[in-house]
Amino acid sequence: MAFVVVTALILYWKLTDALVGLETTRRDLAEVQERFRRAIVDAPIPVIIFAEDGEIVLLNQNWIHSTGYSADDLKTIFDWTERAYGEAHANAEEAIRGLFSLDQRVDESDFQIRIRDGSTRVWSFSSAPLGRLNDGRRLMISMARDVTERRQAEDALRTSEERFRTLVESAPEGIFIQVDSRFRYVNTTAVTLFGARDADELLGQEVVDWFDPAERESITRRIALINQHRQIAGRLERTIRRPDGRHVHSEVNAIPIEYRGESGALVFIRDISDRKRAELQLTESSNSLRELTRRLLNLQEAERRSLARELHDQIGQGLTAIKMNLETALMRPEVLSVRLNDAKSLLDQTLDQVRNLSLDLRPALLDDLGLVPALNWYLDRFTERTGIETSLHVDPRELSVAPLVATTCFRTAQEALTNVARHAKASRVALHLTHRAGRLNLEIRDDGVGFDPLQATGLGLIGMRERVEDAGGSLRIQSNAQAGTEIQLSFAQPNTTAEGRDRRDEDHDSCR
DSSP states (O other), X not given: OHHXXXXXXXXXXXXXXXXXXXXXXXXXXXXXXXXXXXXXXXXXXXXXXXXXXXXXXXXXHHHHHHHOOOTTTOXXXXXXHHHHHGGGHHHHHHHHHHHTTOSSOEEEEEEEEEOTTSOEEEEEEEEEEEEEXXXXXXXXXXXXXXXXXXXXXXXXXXXXXXXXXXXXXXXXXXXEEEXXXXXXXXXXXXXXXXXXXXXXXXXXXXXXGGBOGGGHHHHHHHHHHHHHHOOOEEEEEEEEEOTTSOEEEEEEEEEEEEETTEEEEEEEEEEOHHHHHHHHHHHHHHHHHHHHHHHHHHHHHHHHHHHHHHIIIIIIHHHHHHHHHHHHHHHOGGGHXXXXXXXXXXXXXXXXXXXXXXXXXXXXXXXXXXXXXXXXXXHHHHHHHHOOEEEEEEESSSOXXXXXXXXXXXXXXXXXXXXXXXXXXXXXXXXEEEEETTEEEEEEEEOSOXXXXXXXXXXXXXXXXXXXXXXXXXXXXXXXXXXXXXXXXEEEOOOOOOOXXXXXXXXXXXXX
16 A cells, blocks of 8 residues: 555656646747747848748738838738739749748749838848648748849949940940950950951950060050059050951050959050051151252252343343444444344344243233133144144133133143153143033143153152142043053133134144
């Protein structure tokens, strides 16, 4: 009997101890659950716990505060999807149902939601299974991060980059970015400038490999100066060597930048080939102008010497002889008649010499009667002096030429005929003066030995071209060996009226 009592006491004591331990465990579990609930409720991010039938088990304060919806508004997950996703709620609900087939945490995509005040936000969700309720229903916990500002910043950056890229791609100047001396970005203009097929042909290539070998060392030093010392490089001129072998003069300017976390340079490059050609042409023109000026001064001095010689040797001697005849006639009346006749003859010769000298300086016919009579007169004298046959064809038969154009045509014809006499070995020269479509044209053709216009450097041709261009016209020279030479002058001449013509030949042509 005593054994039974003791055994009963021991069992009671152990049972009591077990019950006390179970109660403690329950209290501990309840405390843990409360702490977990408080952690969820007070979490700094939106958190929601819901069952697979849609019941919302827990909605934390941050979710309520961020959306403006109360716990009474959101009894089920479907209350949330209808309010937050509007017409797209069915798709959202489908995605939520799919979460329950997972057995681990999943990071979902970003979703655009509408909150209570009608504005939209962008949330990024992460969800994970959370076991089951006592009744066996599965639980899911979803946490959200508001990434609206980040998305707006990303969109703004993307828009800014697109605008920048559009601006850069449409820039008339070549632009590229180099990092570690290699192309990392090139715009369309730069691709064209370097003569590449496309941007891929340049990307990753050494920048210096696309320039003239003689300049690569200086370019390497300049790149190092930018990349290592972050110094702005001033403008410099460099020569691009294209794959097809062509060389392009370029002007380069670079500034240091950070490109995707690496030190590099933003480089602006433009084609200055036209400018270099213009500079070369300007230099050549300046040299030609200086040489032409020197030659004109020499010609002026030669003309003055010739004029002085003519005045002294011919006109001076004639006047001296006339004076001597008159003095003799005064001193010896018996020879008065003879001396006066001799003086008259000398005076006539002197007047002819003065007239010829005046015509050589500038024919009065050019001012008084116009271009056609002046050309006829000059061609007559040219034929008499050289024996070379000449002809003048005028169409229309009667035309008027502006004084400046008339002088230019006459002087150019003079220079051309002088060259024919000196160099062409021609037997015939033909001039054609025509008016067509509002333009006056003068063509001078000979049947001489010809020459290569590209190799001709004589100042006579330069002077002819500059004289014609100064008068607003254009000059073209065509010549081939043993095929003669043709010089063409053309001037804008809107209207024509009667000026004068070759009266010796009614079919518009005159031959000498």
